Amino acid sequence: MDDATPRAARRDRTSRVVTAVGLALVAAVGVAACSGGGSDSSAKTTTTISRATHVEIPLGDVSAASSGPPVTVSPEQSQQVLDLLTTYVKDATVQPLRSGAPATADLAAVFDATTLTPATTTDRGVVLDEGLPKVTGDLDVFASPVAIVGLGDQGGRLTLASAAMVVDVKGQTAVKGDPLHIVRRVDFVVAPDGFGGWKVTSYTVIVTRDGAGLSAPTTTTATTGAAQ
DSSP: OTTHHHHHHHHHHHHHHHHHHHHHHHHHHHHHHHHHHHHHHHHHHOOOOOOOEEEEOOEEEEEEEESSSOOOOOHHHHHHHHHHHHHHHIIIIIHHHHHSSOOOSOGGGTBOHHHHHHHHTTTHHHHSOOSSOOEEEEEEEEEOOEEEEEEEOTTSOEEEEEEEEEEEEEEEESSSSSOEEEEEEEEEEEEEOSSSSEEEEEEEEEEEEESTTSSSOEEEEEEEGGGO
């Protein structure tokens, strides 16, 4: 009888401990379930605003003409010209549209001394996309394949190249209505800069702009030098 009582007491204590542990586990599972449900609910109600910028400027046909011996435009030279146009588009269009502020890039990296002044003064409103509603959503900049034609002199030296493309720009602004839409036709004449690159030495640029925040569609043209 004396031995039975301690055994019963121990069994009773063991039963209470097991019950308490079981209740604690049930409570923990319940908390975890509630927590998981909260996370799922939060994920479903989170809204992501897309602000992706897509820039695509592919290389098109490359050819050459010469007043003397035949010349060619090498793949390396073609890539240098394509890089120049890509820099122009990013500096003249992407940066001011994304910032809603005037272009801040050093355009002397794109235009030579002859074309830099008109491009940044009298022709600025055509060459650059400034003073327009800031693009707050996706910005898509897609160009037609860039056609490059090399121009050789009588000595068979590649002295100039023409580069032409049409750039189509669409961007969602904070202004209610249609997205901003810009179509720019670019005809550049580029020349070696003496440092292994190329710069614009004359240009014709025609730009049409439309969309919410603009009073009406506009088309303007700027031409300088040999590109006339």
